[in-house]
Amino acid sequence: MAMVPPSAPSHADQLRKLAEQIHSAVEASSNGETDNTNDIVRQCHTMQYRAESPEVFAARIRHQPLDLLALMIAVEGGMLHALAHRDDQETSAYKLAELTSRPKSHIVRTLRLLTAIGVCDEVGIRRYRANDKTLVLATKGQIGGLRVSSLPVCGITTKIEEYCSSLASASDGDAPPPSAYSYTFGKPMYEALRENPARRADFDDYMQGRKHEKNRKWFDVYPAMAQLATRNSGNDKRLDTSAMTIVDVGGSRGHDLESFVNAFDFKGRLVLQDLPETINPLLAEEGAEKRVFSAMPYDFFTPQPIKAATLYLLLACLHNWDDEASRKILQTLADAMDPQASRLLISAVLLPDFGADRRSAELDVQMWVLQQANHRTKRDMEDLVASAGLEVVKVWENGERESIIEVKVPLSRYEIHY
Numbered sequence: 417m418a419m420v421p422p423s424a425p426s427h428a429d430q431l432r433k434l435a436e437q438i439h440s441a442v443e444a445s446s447n448g449e450t451d452n453t454n455d456i457v458r459q460c461h462t463m464q465y466r467a468e469s470p471e472v473f474a475a476r477i478r479h480q481p482l483d484l485l486a487l488m489i490a491v492e493g494g495m496l497h498a499l500a501h502r503d504d505q506e507t508s509a510y511k512l513a514e515l516t517s518r519p520k521s522h523i524v525r526t527l528r529l530l531t532a533i534g535v536c537d538e539v540g541i542r543r544y545r546a547n548d549k550t551l552v553l554a555t556k557g558q559i560g561g562l563r564v565s566s567l568p569v570c571g572i573t574t575k576i577e578e579y580c581s582s583l584a585s586a587s588d589g590d591a592p593p594p595s596a597y598s599y600t601f602g603k604p605m606y607e608a609l610r611e612n613p614a615r616r617a618d619f620d621d622y623m624q625g626r627k628h629e630k631n632r633k634w635f636d637v638y639p640a641m642a643q644l645a646t647r648n649s650g651n652d653k654r655l656d657t658s659a660m661t662i663v664d665v666g667g668s669r670g671h672d673l674e675s676f677v678n679a680f681d682f683k684g685r686l687v688l689q690d691l692p693e694t695i696n697p698l699l700a701e702e703g704a705e706k707r708v709f710s711a712m713p714y715d716f717f718t719p720q721p722i723k724a725a726t727l728y729l730l731l732a733c734l735h736n737w738d739d740e741a742s743r744k745i746l747q748t749l750a751d752a753m754d755p756q757a758s759r760l761l762i763s764a765v766l767l768p769d770f771g772a773d774r775r776s777a778e779l780d781v782q783m784w785v786l787q788q789a790n791h792r793t794k795r796d797m798e799d800l801v802a803s804a805g806l807e808v809v810k811v812w813e814n815g816e817r818e819s820i821i822e823v824k825v826p827l828s829r830y831e832i833h834y
Contacts, residue, residue: 633679753824
């Protein structure tokens with residue numbers, strides 16, 4: 417008798433199973449089994465994709481750019497700040513129009529969309545209130561990110577058909593194509609930032625904001641003090657950090673070093689390095705001499721001036737550069753490192769070989785179009801490190817967040833062959 421194959425689960429059964437998975441993820445989070453809500457969000461996204469019809473899905477994707485447009489209208493028009501400054505107070509459209517000098521109709525139409533996507537709350541007819549999303553989006557770091565990262569992508573979309581046509585006509589022997597950003601705006605992103613001080617300030621705000629928002633710092637993922645203790649020389653088991661040096665290469669305004677000192681009793685030397693346009697304003701600030709770190713203008717494509725440091729930090733940097741540029745950055749560090757005394761810590765989101773989550777995939781495409789750069793898989797990162805004459809000691813994995821790749825100079829780099 418022929419076997420009857422089991423029928424595929426119905427659409428309703430698929431949704432019920434997803435609902436059970438969402439419930440399980442919520443329970444795991446509420447019971448303290450995990451502090452990461454990404455699993456809940458991912459399951460909810462999957463539920464949305466499975467629940468909506470293909471036509472509704474297509475319409476939603478088509479209209480998504482309007483979410484960002486409405487948000488930028490609220491940012492540049494002062495609506496977001498006005499709501500955030502009034503915190504938990506209800507505010508009418510009339511009051512917002514008065515505070516922002518914007519037409520009331522603009523307020524109503526903009527906030528109609530923003531309340532629908534959760535940016536703020538609608539608490540009555542033409543009455544609004546800030547929520548936790550409003551307060552975060554109104555910070556300098558988030559606004560800086562919108563201006564230097566999200567808005568350029570909108571500009572790129574207006575040229576994307578033309579850009580893709582130019583790629584289709586390229587031959588294998590041609591020079592590497594420019595980034596979509598360069599094609600659209602006529603120059604690379606970092607060159608544009610150097611020429612526009614206001615946008616450079618936005619970029620620095622964004623970088624500092626990203627470091628503030630991380631739930632786990634680099635020294636949480638990589639147990640810094642414990643690892644330093646294992647390399648402590650001599651018979652004295654007490655960790656003496658006074659002779660140690662930590663260099664944060666491309667460290668923006670130094671938040672990672674400040675967080676480290678606030679967490680641990682570190683007595684050694686801390687050095688912050690970044691481009692002059694970032695470092696010089698820090699040096700000019702009142703009280704600069706009282707900072708926990710010394711600040712040094714430095715371009716990481718040039719020889720590293722600090723030799724044989726205990727730790728070199730390269731945090732959230734390499735995804736901004738293609739392999740050739742990243743290799744040059746790593747080689748300048750390799751030339752400065754001591755095989756015995758030095759370690760390089762690279763922080764990076766490591767893409768899985770299969771089943772990347774939405775945020776990781778979005779970040780990778782963002783780097784592609786903005787800077788012809790990319791996020792990397794674990795294997796990609798290991799190959800890149802090896803190509804620069806370095807060796808991965810260990811990958812301290814951190815799920816979908818930034819992992820730490822611990823790197824050393826192999827002794828073979830200094831072997832003399834006769």
